[in-house]
Amino acid sequence: MKEIITAVLLVLGALLMLLAGLGLFRMPDLFLRLHGAAKASSLGVGLLMGAAALGLGDVSVVARAALGVTFVFVMTPVATLLIAQAAFRAGIPLWERTHQNDLEEHHPAGAPYEPRLGPDGED
Amino acid sequence: MTAFLWNLMLALLWAAMLGNVTPENLLTGFVIGFVLLALIDTQHVPSRYGTQAWNVVRLVAGVGWDVLVANVRVAYEIATPKLLTRPAIYRYDMEARTDAEITLLTLIVTFAPGTLALEVSEDRKAIYVHVMFATTREAFCQELRERVEIPLLRALR
Numbered sequence: 359m360k361e362i363i364t365a366v367l368l369v370l371g372a373l374l375m376l377l378a379g380l381g382l383f384r385m386p387d388l389f390l391r392l393h394g395a396a397k398a399s400s401l402g403v404g405l406l407m408g409a410a411a412l413g414l415g416d417v418s419v420v421a422r423a424a425l426g427v428t429f430v431f432v433m434t435p436v437a438t439l440l441i442a443q444a445a446f447r448a449g450i451p452l453w454e455r456t457h458q459n460d461l462e463e464h465h466p467a468g469a470p471y472e473p474r475l476g477p478d479g480e481d
Numbered sequence: 482m483t484a485f486l487w488n489l490m491l492a493l494l495w496a497a498m499l500g501n502v503t504p505e506n507l508l509t510g511f512v513i514g515f516v517l518l519a520l521i522d523t524q525h526v527p528s529r530y531g532t533q534a535w536n537v538v539r540l541v542a543g544v545g546w547d548v549l550v551a552n553v554r555v556a557y558e559i560a561t562p563k564l565l566t567r568p569a570i571y572r573y574d575m576e577a578r579t580d581a582e583i584t585l586l587t588l589i590v591t592f593a594p595g596t597l598a599l600e601v602s603e604d605r606k607a608i609y610v611h612v613m614f615a616t617t618r619e620a621f622c623q624e625l626r627e628r629v630e631i632p633l634l635r636a637l638r
Contacts, residue, residue, distance in 0.1 A: 374552060381559040389611045390568060393597055394559055397551045400592075417504075435591035435598070442599045442611065453568060458618070460572035461600060461609040 364413040371405030374398045387453040388445050396438040403430045484530040488514045536636040543632055544589055551594040558613070569615035570599060573622050574607045576630060582637055583608075589629050596625070 381394025404427045411423035446461065488511060495510025496502040519531035558566060577586045587598040587608060595613035602608070612621060 374556065377556045377559050381555065384559050384564075385566075386564070387568075389597065389599070390566060390613065393595065393611075393613055394555050396591055396597065397548070397555050398559075401548055401552045431592075432588070435588040438591055439587060439598050442597060446599060452570075456568045456570070457615060458569040458571065460618070461570045 360412060360415075364409045367405050367409035367412065371402045371409060374402035374405065378402060387456075388450050389442060390453065392438055392442055396434055400430050400434045403427070484518050484533075488518055488530075491517070533636070536632070540632045540636040543628070544592065547589070547593045547628070551592060554594055555613075566613050567615050569612050571610050571612055571615070571618045571621050572602075572607050573610055573625055576626075576634060578605075582634065585633060585637070586630060589633065590625070593625075593629060 375398065378394050378398035381398065382391050385391040385394060407423040407427045411420040414420075452459065491514030492507050492510035493502075495513060496506040499506050515530075515534070519534075521530075558564070575583070575586060577583050583601060583605065587601065590596050590598045590608070590610055597611040597613075598608055599611050600609040610621075610625075615621065
């Protein structure tokens with residue numbers, strides 16, 4: 359029974375990672391590609407780690423897997439946000455069917471980014 | 482948060498007093514400590530630890546569900562030949578104010594179905610969200626507020 363669940367988790371995780379990779383080719387612009395890369399890959403890693411924890415069943419392995427999953431789930435959104443931010447500021451074009459862009463008026467795409475001072479004097 | 486640390490310490494203490502730090506002893510210690518902390522009267526006001534913990538559990542369960550839904554939707558979009566996506570970038574005026582609240586909100590938004598945090602405005606009053614399956618800004622903001630921000634703030638404050 360344990361082997362079956364481990365196998366299912368492994369296959370699902372690998373499948374998700376494959377879809378995340380495919381998404382990089384299928385999606386029309388960078389921001390949509392990030393959707394697939396951020397979501398599918400982090401859950402994929404989570405499933406693979408879960409499979410490892412379940413399959414080996416060792417306390418030290420479980421602890422490390424849990425820690426690994428936590429790190430991935432905390433770091434992925436940060437990395438994704440920074441990539442998206444950098445791309446937008448660099449003026450990477452949006453897909454032409456993007457039907458509304460509230461960020462455009464806040465900061466025109468491609469215009470040089472000038473940091474404004476925040477409340478505590480930092481950017 | 483402090484109550485949670487106390488809870489962990491009580492669990493450790495319980496296990497240490499039994500003379501055997503095993504996962505089972507830690508768990509029973511945690512449960513007993515939880516009940517005590519939930520009942521205890523701190524500074525003559527009823528403790529909120531019990532309801533607070535319940536709010537955190539609800540938030541984690543909700544976010545976990547969102548992660549699964551998000552993956553199914555994105556996977557479907559990638560695996561089927563027709564692109565149904567209708568992207569947009571919406572401004573969302575948030576109620577979250579502290580660094581921790583804003584960070585957690587953007588983190589959850591990135592994992593929620595079809596949304597991706599793009600930018601936090603300089604005055605820290607709004608975030609800009611890239612949406613994969615857009616409707617209108619009003620509908621999107623209302624859904625985000627009800628599904629994510631209110632549960633999050635309830636769990637944190």
